[in-house]
Amino acid sequence: MTLSSSNTHISVEAGIPGPRAMALIARDHRVYAPCMGRVYPFVMERGIGCEVWDVDGNRYLDFNAGIAVVSAGHAHPRIVRAIQDQAARFIHMAATDFYNEPMITLGEKLVTTMPRAYDWQVFLANSGTEAVEAAIKLARYATGRQGIIAFFGGFHGRSYGALSLTASKPVQRRGYFPLVPGTFHAFYANPYRPPFDVDPSRVAEACLAYIEDTLFRTVAPPRDIAAIVVEPIQGEGGYVVPAPGFLCGLRQLCDRYGIVLILDEVQSGVGRTGTMWAFEQECPANAAGACVACGRAQPIGCVPDILATAKGLGGGVPIGAIVARKELTAVWEPGSHGNTFGGNALACAAANEVLDLVQHELAANAARVGAYLMQGLRDLQQRYDVIGDVRGRGLMIGIELVKDRETREPARALAQCVMEEAFRRGLLILTCGASTIRLCPPLVLTEAQVDEGLTIFEAALRACL
DSSP states (O other), X not given: OEEOTTSSOEEOOSOSSOHHHHHHHHHHHHHSOGGGOOOSOOOEEEEEBTEEEETTSOEEEESSHHHHTOTTOBTOHHHXXXXXXXXXXXXXXXXXXXXXXXXXXXXXXXXXXXXXXXXXXXXXXXXXXXXXXXXXXXXXXXXXXXXXXXXXXXXXXXSHHHXXXXXXXXXXXXXXXXXXXXXXXXXXXXXXXXXXXXXXXXHHHHHHHIIIIIITTTTOOGGGEEXXXXXXXXXXXXXXXXXXXXHHHHHHHHHXXXXXXXXXXXXXXXXXXXSSSGGGGSSOBOTTSBBTTTOOBSOOOOXXXXXXXXXXXXXXXXXXXXXXXXXXXXXXXXXXXXXXXXXXXXXXXXXXXXXXXXXXXXXXXXXXXXXXXXXXHHHHHHHOTTEEEEEEETTEEEEEEBSOTTTOOBOHHHHHHHHHHHHHHTEEOEEETXXXXXXXXXXXXXXXXXXXXXXXXXXXXHHHO
């Protein structure tokens, strides 16, 4: 695999993966359980920004960022320096029992990212799954209720509480029953694939009505429901942006019945959509300054009661967190929840740098370069009928491939082929949903790298048709 002099195209060579990669993969298969299910044989050696190299020296453009984790790119000098400096001082001191300044600083920064009309407090964890677990526990603890409502297509993690909410792929739940009781699922307001075959203009209304008119009146009485858990943009479910008014309607529903609204921003948060949090782009204002969906004056987004974050927060270092309204956390008595590694100094040092970078430059870059990437993809959509939908915000973009635009039948085999062919040509992408290619590159992506990525993506698509 060689880079041309223009630095905009990677040519295909035989023998990908190379011999060192193949040898390492063979060693891996002997010692690691197969449950993780790797998607193609990329073996990383190093990376910088949006570029990575495998152990055989092949260079790739990274459009998945470790599944939206390496938010500031690979080996960002500020994050590397922060980790090195902190490691030289101390690496860990259990935050369940003691205090440290990097952890306190991170809590202060996370609180300032939330709407100032409310008081917020933070709990730190090690992953998105743990953040979701903490959010569930807090909602149940604070309300005294047990029921949780999540959504078909949603992904919230692999541990038993989070898995009970997850409804993305059957393989993720198969063989693990019984799951946590008191969990229910509703329909996500997917405007491209509307539940109940309703008109897309009514999909939000229909999905909200299902919760209130069916779930609440049959199997999930609202006075027993502690929380509704939802992704502002569904990740594993297909990078689905919900229909306008859906999240706003959930907020109203929760207010009406005293239910906690938990927004899972594990994949969509920390600048990925062009703002710090995806919820900030909900409740769009009309000319009079009121939300176009609910009419509320001076909208500040669909504000959650609890927000769960992880992935991009640490820039590659494992960390998760919830940010919750203080009236909820105030009743969470000492000892009622905790963990050993939450508040780890290395993770907090990295996260502090990430938040500064996102607030001062990376969220704006995601919005600007994301719009450029979106336009390029929509140009491709005009030329290829198999591209049924292009959607997303910032640098969280989904390309749904279909067999027929009229029937919208998912093109699963095509999506798999495009992913694998892109890898062979030097572009790292992943699939999600039924047949969606997801693009979640580092937030340092440039327009020149977009051009290179689009060239490779189109070549891979053509090769698979």
